[in-house]
Amino acid sequence: MKVCIDENLCQGHARCVYFAPDVFEIDDEGYANVREGMENVPADQQDNVRRAAANCPERTIIISE
Template sequence: MKVKVDSSLCQGHNRCFAMAPGLFKVDDYGYATPRGDGELTADTLPLAQKAVENCPERAISIVEDDAK
Protein backbone atom coordinates (compact mmCIF):
# COMPACT_ATOMS: atom_id res chain seq x y z
CA MET A 1 0.00 0.00 0.00
CA LYS A 2 1.03 3.57 -0.67
CA VAL A 3 -0.01 6.99 0.50
CA LYS A 4 -0.80 9.56 -2.19
CA VAL A 5 -1.50 13.29 -2.15
CA ASP A 6 -3.75 14.75 -4.84
CA SER A 7 -1.95 17.98 -5.70
CA SER A 8 -5.10 19.42 -7.26
CA LEU A 9 -6.86 19.22 -3.88
CA CYS A 10 -4.05 20.01 -1.42
CA GLN A 11 -4.27 23.55 -0.05
CA GLY A 12 -1.12 23.44 2.07
CA HIS A 13 -2.66 23.06 5.53
CA ASN A 14 0.13 20.52 6.23
CA ARG A 15 -1.69 18.68 8.99
CA CYS A 16 -0.35 15.47 7.45
CA PHE A 17 3.24 16.69 7.80
CA ALA A 18 2.60 17.76 11.40
CA MET A 19 1.18 14.31 12.23
CA ALA A 20 3.58 12.17 10.22
CA PRO A 21 6.76 13.98 9.14
CA GLY A 22 8.30 10.62 8.32
CA LEU A 23 5.65 10.03 5.64
CA PHE A 24 5.23 13.53 4.21
CA LYS A 25 7.41 16.45 3.22
CA VAL A 26 6.53 20.00 2.23
CA ASP A 27 7.60 21.20 -1.21
CA ASP A 28 8.99 24.63 -2.06
CA TYR A 29 5.46 25.98 -2.53
CA GLY A 30 4.18 24.78 0.86
CA TYR A 31 2.25 21.73 -0.33
CA ALA A 32 2.56 18.23 1.10
CA THR A 33 3.95 15.34 -0.89
CA PRO A 34 4.74 11.78 0.16
CA ARG A 35 8.33 11.02 1.07
CA GLY A 36 9.99 8.63 -1.35
CA ASP A 37 7.49 6.48 -3.22
CA GLY A 38 4.90 6.67 -0.42
CA GLU A 39 5.27 2.98 0.43
CA LEU A 40 3.59 2.08 3.74
CA THR A 41 4.58 -0.54 6.29
CA ALA A 42 2.58 -2.07 9.12
CA ASP A 43 4.10 0.60 11.39
CA THR A 44 3.37 3.59 9.13
CA LEU A 45 -0.12 2.58 7.97
CA PRO A 46 -1.84 3.89 11.14
CA LEU A 47 -0.11 7.27 10.70
CA ALA A 48 -1.21 7.43 7.08
CA GLN A 49 -4.78 6.59 8.10
CA LYS A 50 -4.73 9.45 10.63
CA ALA A 51 -3.47 11.80 7.93
CA VAL A 52 -6.30 10.71 5.60
CA GLU A 53 -8.88 11.29 8.35
CA ASN A 54 -7.49 14.72 9.27
CA CYS A 55 -6.94 16.26 5.84
CA PRO A 56 -9.54 19.04 5.55
CA GLU A 57 -9.36 18.93 1.74
CA ARG A 58 -9.53 15.11 1.48
CA ALA A 59 -6.38 15.25 -0.67
CA ILE A 60 -4.73 12.19 0.90
CA SER A 61 -5.53 8.60 0.02
CA ILE A 62 -4.15 5.14 0.63
CA VAL A 63 -3.99 3.01 -2.51
CA GLU A 64 -2.88 -0.47 -3.49
CA ASP A 65 0.68 -0.64 -4.82
CA ASP A 66 -0.41 -1.13 -8.42
CA ALA A 67 -2.94 1.76 -8.42
CA LYS A 68 -1.97 4.90 -10.32
Template structure:
Protein backbone atom coordinates in the same frame (compact mmCIF):
# COMPACT_ATOMS: atom_id res chain seq x y z
CA UNK B 1 0.66 0.29 1.62
CA UNK B 2 0.28 2.91 -1.07
CA UNK B 3 -0.39 6.56 -0.27
CA UNK B 4 -1.68 8.99 -2.88
CA UNK B 5 -2.41 12.69 -2.64
CA UNK B 6 -4.87 14.28 -5.07
CA UNK B 7 -2.84 17.32 -6.10
CA UNK B 8 -5.93 18.96 -7.59
CA UNK B 9 -7.47 19.04 -4.09
CA UNK B 10 -4.41 19.46 -1.85
CA UNK B 11 -3.68 23.06 -0.90
CA UNK B 12 -0.50 22.32 1.10
CA UNK B 13 -2.04 23.08 4.50
CA UNK B 14 0.38 20.56 6.02
CA UNK B 15 -1.91 19.07 8.65
CA UNK B 16 -0.78 15.62 7.51
CA UNK B 17 2.82 16.50 8.41
CA UNK B 18 1.88 16.69 12.09
CA UNK B 19 0.17 13.28 12.01
CA UNK B 20 2.72 11.39 9.91
CA UNK B 21 6.04 13.26 9.68
CA UNK B 22 7.82 10.12 8.45
CA UNK B 23 5.59 10.13 5.37
CA UNK B 24 4.67 13.76 4.68
CA UNK B 25 6.71 16.96 4.71
CA UNK B 26 6.63 20.45 3.24
CA UNK B 27 9.50 21.35 0.93
CA UNK B 28 11.43 24.63 0.93
CA UNK B 29 8.67 26.28 -1.10
CA UNK B 30 5.91 25.06 1.21
CA UNK B 31 4.61 22.33 -1.12
CA UNK B 32 3.65 18.92 0.17
CA UNK B 33 6.00 16.01 -0.54
CA UNK B 34 5.11 12.44 0.45
CA UNK B 35 6.27 8.86 0.18
CA UNK B 36 4.28 6.72 -2.27
CA UNK B 37 5.00 3.35 -0.69
CA UNK B 38 4.87 3.29 3.09
CA UNK B 39 5.68 0.58 5.61
CA UNK B 40 2.64 -1.03 7.21
CA UNK B 41 3.98 -0.04 10.64
CA UNK B 42 3.03 3.58 9.83
CA UNK B 43 -0.58 2.78 8.88
CA UNK B 44 -2.16 4.38 11.97
CA UNK B 45 -0.22 7.63 11.44
CA UNK B 46 -1.09 7.73 7.73
CA UNK B 47 -4.77 7.06 8.38
CA UNK B 48 -4.77 9.83 10.98
CA UNK B 49 -3.16 12.14 8.41
CA UNK B 50 -5.87 11.28 5.88
CA UNK B 51 -8.55 11.96 8.49
CA UNK B 52 -7.21 15.41 9.43
CA UNK B 53 -6.72 16.58 5.83
CA UNK B 54 -9.16 19.50 5.50
CA UNK B 55 -9.75 18.71 1.84
CA UNK B 56 -9.71 14.90 2.13
CA UNK B 57 -6.99 14.72 -0.53
CA UNK B 58 -5.15 11.69 0.90
CA UNK B 59 -5.98 8.11 -0.09
CA UNK B 60 -4.55 5.01 1.57
CA UNK B 61 -4.62 1.74 -0.37
CA UNK B 62 -3.58 -1.74 0.62
Protein backbone atom coordinates in the same frame (compact mmCIF):
# COMPACT_ATOMS: atom_id res chain seq x y z
CA MET C 1 -0.71 0.08 1.98
CA LYS C 2 0.10 2.67 -0.66
CA VAL C 3 -0.41 6.42 -0.32
CA CYS C 4 -0.41 9.40 -2.65
CA ILE C 5 -1.61 13.00 -2.58
CA ASP C 6 -3.93 14.63 -5.07
CA GLU C 7 -1.78 17.66 -5.78
CA ASN C 8 -4.71 19.49 -7.38
CA LEU C 9 -6.58 19.55 -4.07
CA CYS C 10 -3.80 20.21 -1.54
CA GLN C 11 -4.05 23.64 0.08
CA GLY C 12 -0.92 23.32 2.23
CA HIS C 13 -2.51 22.91 5.66
CA ALA C 14 0.36 20.52 6.58
CA ARG C 15 -1.75 18.38 8.88
CA CYS C 16 -0.38 15.32 7.12
CA VAL C 17 3.14 16.31 8.15
CA TYR C 18 1.97 16.80 11.73
CA PHE C 19 0.50 13.29 11.92
CA ALA C 20 3.02 11.42 9.73
CA PRO C 21 6.27 13.41 9.34
CA ASP C 22 8.18 10.31 8.25
CA VAL C 23 5.84 9.85 5.28
CA PHE C 24 4.87 13.39 4.22
CA GLU C 25 6.83 16.58 3.62
CA ILE C 26 6.10 20.11 2.48
CA ASP C 27 7.67 21.30 -0.77
CA ASP C 28 9.19 24.72 -1.46
CA GLU C 29 5.80 26.08 -2.50
CA GLY C 30 4.10 24.99 0.73
CA TYR C 31 2.25 21.91 -0.54
CA ALA C 32 2.40 18.35 0.75
CA ASN C 33 4.16 15.49 -0.96
CA VAL C 34 4.80 11.88 -0.10
CA ARG C 35 8.48 11.50 0.78
CA GLU C 36 10.53 9.66 -1.81
CA GLY C 37 10.43 5.93 -1.14
CA MET C 38 7.43 6.15 1.20
CA GLU C 39 4.72 5.49 -1.40
CA ASN C 40 4.55 1.96 0.05
CA VAL C 41 3.90 2.81 3.68
CA PRO C 42 5.81 0.74 6.24
CA ALA C 43 3.64 -1.12 8.74
CA ASP C 44 4.79 1.05 11.63
CA GLN C 45 3.57 4.21 9.84
CA GLN C 46 0.19 3.03 8.59
CA ASP C 47 -1.83 4.24 11.58
CA ASN C 48 -0.16 7.66 11.30
CA VAL C 49 -1.05 7.86 7.61
CA ARG C 50 -4.66 6.94 8.35
CA ARG C 51 -4.80 9.71 11.00
CA ALA C 52 -3.29 12.15 8.53
CA ALA C 53 -5.89 11.25 5.91
CA ALA C 54 -8.73 11.59 8.42
CA ASN C 55 -7.50 15.04 9.45
CA CYS C 56 -6.86 16.46 5.97
CA PRO C 57 -9.48 19.19 5.45
CA GLU C 58 -9.26 18.88 1.66
CA ARG C 59 -9.27 15.05 1.64
CA THR C 60 -6.21 14.99 -0.63
CA ILE C 61 -4.59 11.86 0.80
CA ILE C 62 -5.43 8.73 -1.18
CA ILE C 63 -4.85 5.39 0.51
CA SER C 64 -5.06 2.04 -1.24
CA GLU C 65 -4.87 -1.08 0.90
